[in-house]
Amino acid sequence: MAASVEELPLAKALNAGLRAAMATDDRVLLMGEDIGTLGGVFRVTEGLQDEFGKKRVLDTPLAESGIVGTAIGLAMRGYRPVCEIQFDGFIFPAFDQITSQLAKMTNRTSGAVHMPVVIRVPYGGHIGAVEHHQESPEAYFAHTAGLRVVSPSTPNDAYWMIQEAIRSDDPVMFFEPKSRYWPKGPVDFTSSAAPLHATRVVRTGTDVTLLAHGAMVSTLLQAAQVAADEGVSVEVLDLRSLSPIDFGPIISSVEKTGRLIVCQEAPGFVSVGSEIAATVAERAFFSLQSPVLRVSGFDTPYPASKIETFYLPDADRVLDAIDRSLAY
């Protein structure tokens, strides 16, 4: 048994979470491109094929629609497949199977057929990669009824959330912030993190609320520290779940601070941030002292990586938004 708290990178925490889920339930299967012998291009599944065998860790043919489509069939047979999509930008060949089949199966069968399928998607920028390797496509899936969409930002959440996602009888899109795969953080193996769909307060403050998911959470914490040095008290929320969204803590925080800035790497137009801004305007209008602001990637294709730092929101852009919010 591992020590109860260990410092691990997020990728290794996921690996441990997958191992625990596979050991608990022999209907859990992993499937994807290069996940067996190689252990995945990010090594998230390293060692699992040796441990659980080739029938439980499948190196599939190179076809994303095929991976998700066959996972649906396996789920019909009683398995709990966990699919790895190698990179964010390569999920679209599977888009039809995810949105038209996986997402709708439970509803169209009046609940007779459940789809306990997890789709793991390494996503987001900051890794200097070529086209199609740094995107943030989560809004497409949050928009689709029938899917749950989550994204851990810390190793501890990664370890626990992957296990909860696998236990869910619904399809879960599991977005892994790939720029956070390597930094280490504490993983507490004994007591579980917040529930899968809970928004969490990661820093308390009184003047303005910052909200993000995935890799942006660490950017917000940097910005909050700089702001604190300048005398501004910032509250930081980690969204963790994009469908459903746990609005309770968001509304409570806005009631306290009166100001909300929603941050994301994804393009801002018709995004998760847009949805949160609209809902907060509906539910907390009289608490707001300034408009909800969005700090997002631009509405362009993800740029060539030499200029990605101008595309991705950084702490300075967040600080600029804090200034704009406080100026009202």
Place this chain on the structure above:
Amino acid sequence: MAERTPAVQFLSIDGKFAPNEAAEQYLPYLADLTASDHQQFYRDMAITRRFDEECTNLQRQGQMGLWPPSHGQEAAQVGSARAARPQDVLFPTYREHAAALVRGVDILDIVSVMRGASLGGWNPNDPKNGNFRNYTLVIGSQTLHATGYAMGVAFDGAVGTGDPEIDTAVMVYFGDGSTSQGDVSESFVFAASNQTPQVFFLQNNHWAISVPVSTQSRIPLYLRAQGFGIPSVQIDGNDVLASYAASKRHLDEARSGEGPAMIEALTYRIGAHTTSDDPTRYQTPEQLAYWVARDPIIRFESYLRSQGAPEQFFADTVAEANDFAADLRHRTLALEAPSLASMFDNVYAEPHALTTDQLAWLDAYELSLREGV
């Protein structure tokens, strides 16, 4: 194009038992069939033809949004579905009404889908539905589900045990148009790679709505599977015995662990793609006449008569089919719209705040309208 063997055929178009050369190796698979099995095949086909016609009428009378007829394809469907064992699992498109009937699905559940009273219709996990999965409207999608399911069957060890009660095969239906979909090619790849216990059953009815099969493929479609390493055969799909024998053989082989196979059944959609279609815009009268002369039911009736089936049997079947259709009509008219809650129920298996909140809102809104608040 290269010479190729003709499609497997046992019954000549005038209903004589005259197996061609390609059929010879399939002869043993007919050995167990009795006269009463033959009569069952006939009844399956005749009842389907009759309720299918009734459904077209019901649609014309405004009782259904759409009906996709199976007219002309009954032999392909009945032969294949009758060859499957009870534990086998069948994945249909949206046109396999005869196969649904054979497996025990209440045809009213199909009507309910086409009427807009239900999305999926029936519970595929309920034993009474004979492991007949739900219809799939996105062309080709179900081929991947079938392959995944068959992978699961193999992982469960329900293949090649030699126990006829355990060994299981999967059969997936698909159309000639669907063969152009990437999902169908991907399912061939996954099936070949995993050597799934699976039969791909293609009904080449020569049309994808108005587009002829020549637009989908310049080679006979059964040859395409061979490019993926999947053995395949072309059969006369309007010969119920050919459909039965080929399906029986390849299902048996799949169950015993010999991997996937593909059957191309040459058939024809006699009439419209669906009730929204006008086939006179693209089918020639000559082509239609050619296929009407190859009607699978008439052909099999001639065969049964030549085998001494009594007149009474045919009269009884007509009466049975009429009763079936009348009962279906009666029950169709009584079908009610689903509850509003059913829109929100089962979007997720476990509660989800968005749908829970929206259902509560809709209930309150509807109540306020009724109360005139």
